[in-house]
Amino acid sequence: MGDLDRLAMYTQMVRIRQYESRIMQEYHADKSPAWDIGAGLIPGEMHLAAGQEPAAVGVCAHLKKGDAITAPHRPHHFALAHGVDMNKMTAEIYGRTGGLCKGKGGHMHLFDPENHFSCSGIIAQGLPVACGQAMAFKRKGTDNVAIAVTGEGAANQGAFHESLNLAAVWNLPVIFVIEDNDWAISVPKDASTAGASNADRAAGYGMPGVRVEDNDVEAMFEAAGAAIDRARAGDGPSLIEIHTLRLFGHFEGDAQAYRPELETVNDRDPIPKYAASLKELGELSDDQIAAIQADADAEVDAAIEFAKSSPEPAPEDALLHVFA
Amino acid sequence: MSTTTETRRITTAKAMAEGIGLEMQRDPNVFVMGEDVGAYGGIFGSTTDLFGEFGADRVIDTPISETGFIGAGIGAAVEGLRPVVELMFVDFYGVCMDQISNHMAKIHYESGGNVKVPMVLMTATGGGYSDAAQHSQCLWGTFAHLPGMKVVVPSNPYDAKGLMISAIQDDNPVMYMFHKGGQGLVWMEKNPRSIGEVPEESYTVPIGKAAIAKEGSDVTIVTLSLSVQHSLDVAEELEGEGISVEVVDLRSLVPLDTETVLESVGKTGRVLVVDEDYKSFGLTGEIAAVIAETDPGLLKKPFSRLAVPDVPIPYARPLEYGILPTRDKIKAAVKDLMA
Numbered sequence: 001m002g003d004l005d006r007l008a009m010y011t012q013m014v015r016i017r018q019y020e021s022r023i024m025q026e027y028h029a030d031k032s033p034a035w036d037i038g039a040g041l042i043p044g045e046m047h048l049a050a051g052q053e054p055a056a057v058g059v060c061a062h063l064k065k066g067d068a069i070t071a072p073h074r075p076h077h078f079a080l081a082h083g084v085d086m087n088k089m090t091a092e093i094y095g096r097t098g099g100l101c102k103g104k105g106g107h108m109h110l111f112d113p114e115n116h117f118s119c120s121g122i123i124a125q126g127l128p129v130a131c132g133q134a135m136a137f138k139r140k141g142t143d144n145v146a147i148a149v150t151g152e153g154a155a156n157q158g159a160f161h162e163s164l165n166l167a168a169v170w171n172l173p174v175i176f177v178i179e180d181n182d183w184a185i186s187v188p189k190d191a192s193t194a195g196a197s198n199a200d201r202a203a204g205y206g207m208p209g210v211r212v213e214d215n216d217v218e219a220m221f222e223a224a225g226a227a228i229d230r231a232r233a234g235d236g237p238s239l240i241e242i243h244t245l246r247l248f249g250h251f252e253g254d255a256q257a258y259r260p261e262l263e264t265v266n267d268r269d270p271i272p273k274y275a276a277s278l279k280e281l282g283e284l285s286d287d288q289i290a291a292i293q294a295d296a297d298a299e300v301d302a303a304i305e306f307a308k309s310s311p312e313p314a315p316e317d318a319l320l321h322v323f324a
Numbered sequence: 325m326s327t328t329t330e331t332r333r334i335t336t337a338k339a340m341a342e343g344i345g346l347e348m349q350r351d352p353n354v355f356v357m358g359e360d361v362g363a364y365g366g367i368f369g370s371t372t373d374l375f376g377e378f379g380a381d382r383v384i385d386t387p388i389s390e391t392g393f394i395g396a397g398i399g400a401a402v403e404g405l406r407p408v409v410e411l412m413f414v415d416f417y418g419v420c421m422d423q424i425s426n427h428m429a430k431i432h433y434e435s436g437g438n439v440k441v442p443m444v445l446m447t448a449t450g451g452g453y454s455d456a457a458q459h460s461q462c463l464w465g466t467f468a469h470l471p472g473m474k475v476v477v478p479s480n481p482y483d484a485k486g487l488m489i490s491a492i493q494d495d496n497p498v499m500y501m502f503h504k505g506g507q508g509l510v511w512m513e514k515n516p517r518s519i520g521e522v523p524e525e526s527y528t529v530p531i532g533k534a535a536i537a538k539e540g541s542d543v544t545i546v547t548l549s550l551s552v553q554h555s556l557d558v559a560e561e562l563e564g565e566g567i568s569v570e571v572v573d574l575r576s577l578v579p580l581d582t583e584t585v586l587e588s589v590g591k592t593g594r595v596l597v598v599d600e601d602y603k604s605f606g607l608t609g610e611i612a613a614v615i616a617e618t619d620p621g622l623l624k625k626p627f628s629r630l631a632v633p634d635v636p637i638p639y640a641r642p643l644e645y646g647i648l649p650t651r652d653k654i655k656a657a658v659k660d661l662m663a
């Protein structure tokens with residue numbers, strides 16, 4: 001397991017948060033009319049991962065070149081933490097030719113083969129794909145691993161259970177990461193999921209299952225490190241469920257009327273909490289906080305600028321890329 | 325419609341929900357289940373206010389387990405209940421198609437007619453708002469291709485309510501495929517035709533009967549769903565240019581009202597089929613076959629069709645509008661037929 005670099009993890013969390021916050025602003029800024037989901041420079045559905053940074057940062061701190069991630073409909077935090085180019089990713093979200101997918105994919109369909117990163121808008125369906133990537137790593141004799149990310153709601157999908165079984169019976173280097181943010185759109189976990197913890201489900205497939213409480217990035221780092229070491233050593237899959245937080249709506253524009261704990265959401269924000277604990281340890285100063293924030297601001301602003309200056313695709317380009 | 329009926333202007337979404345609600349009042353065997361159909365009222369408003377009226381026992385939020393709850397709908401229907409189940413986006417058919425095609429649609433036939441599956445599977449279709457390849461498809465041609473399920477495709481609030489009531493009362497499985505862009509949602513661009521006069525009382529619109537949405541004499545547009553709204557806009561515009569367009573709203577694909585189609589084509593001698601589904605192996609080809617099998621001599625001009633050109637739905641707006649059957653493309657295709 002690599003060394004715990006608290007400052008690096010904090011910095012990455014701030015970077016992701018700045019990204020999600022700015023995309024939120026940009027998404028709404030030029031919507032005209034303001035209610036129209038299809039309008040604006042960023043059209044369509046937008047699922048932001050603010051509050052869920054600890055999940056991505058704790059895992060990706062252990063990843064190396066060649067490791068794969070399949071993310072769900074809420075993918076930005078894992079993409080950024082895994083090294084997907086912020087400029088190209090942003091251009092894709094703006095539907096531009098300079099985007100990762102030339103404007104074909106959009107925010108739920110980001111593909112970065114260089115970093116073995118992909119995501120899908122059909123929930124839990126990235127899990128079997130991660131198993132296949134892990135299978136390829138194993139057959140090629142590398143020690144790379146595949147990270148399969150999904151929400152707690154998606155853990156009730158058939159593909160989730162099929163994938164756990166496959167990974168276990170074939171002893172694949174996969175780590176299943178479940179982001180339990182309490183909600184699947186308007187449905188709370190306890191109304192949809194039998195059993196309090198998805199970590200317990202791992203036992204049914206003979207793999208280790210860990211639950212990380214309190215959206216704790218360091219606990220996530222520990223759990224992910226152990227699971228990834230195990231997978232690299234050829235000892236098979238693991239499952240980690242982190243209790244995390246959906247700081248924003250399910251998608252942008254979600255009024256969240258169904259959400260009784262909305263008032264306390266900001267109090268549970270993991271970033272100020274982590275900053276406070278690092279300050280207490282003497283590992284972070286106010287000056288550093290300001291500098292880290294300024295760097296993140298500049299990087300995200302530049303990515304948005306890059307996206308906006310990238311050309312729009314021509315309508316006839318829609319006919320390209322159906323086949324190789 | 326009797327003259328004493330109270331009507332008011334409501335959205336397609338509200339009309340659907342009202343149809344379900346009236347059937348729930350009438351028949352205790354009717355219940356609703358699906359993702360976010362409860363307090364949320366359905367992501368596209370199809371169950372608006374039903375949770376408040378009927379409660380969690382009859383308007384059931386499900387886990388994200390489409391194979392599980394669609395299959396459970398089948399089981400409940402087999403035992404005599406009348407479930408109205410929602411598949412949030414039709415694109416999610418991929419995770420549950422076995423229950424739909426191999427079970428819901430085949431049980432009646434396989435059982436030699438002994439087992440009925442009176443359920444409605446309603447689902448959102450269509451694009452136009454940059455939801456990209458996995459959330460923008462129509463796919464009605466896929467369901468209509470597979471035997472054993474009726475397929476209805478409303479284009480306006482009045483039909484949405486009447487077809488819903490017919491679908492619930494039908495003893496067969498009915499796919500009820502509504503277009504997100506035709507729901508009259510406050511958060512999506514909408515055609516004014518997504519809000520319309522709807523009677524308060526219960527009424528039915530027959531499944532398998534097309535409507536002449538607008539009469540005309542030069543060209544027939546055969547279409548369905550949101551493309552009806554676009555086609556009506558185009559027809560009104562072309563009226564000013566001296567072209568008289570008849571718009572046939574199919575309303576249902578299974579059964580298909582070939583009689584109304586043939587009658588209209590026989591009158592105008594020119595046909596354009598507009599379909600937001602993929603072009604090949606689908607509705608547009610089916611209508612061409614119906615005409616060709618009956619009398620190719622009905623047409624004065626070669627058959628014309630406008631559909632998604634066999635590519636997944638792309639994300640960026642210029643790409644998506646490059647492949648959708650927009651008003652401009654419909655207009656150009658009609659003019660080509662008149663040239």
Ligand SMILES: Cc1ncc(C[n+]2csc(CCOP(=O)(O)OP(=O)(O)O)c2C)c(N)n1
Pocket residue numbers: 073074121122123150151152153154155179181183184185246250359388390412416419
């Ligand atoms: C198979 C499938 N069913 C339904 C949906 C619609 N949908 C998108 S996200 C979502 C909720 C997902 O909840 P969860 O897995 O907890 O992830 P979260 O949104 O909380 O990050 C649903 C129902 C989908 N995309 N795919």
Ligand SMILES: [Mg+2]
Pocket residue numbers: 151152153179180181182183184185
């Ligand atoms: Mg969730």
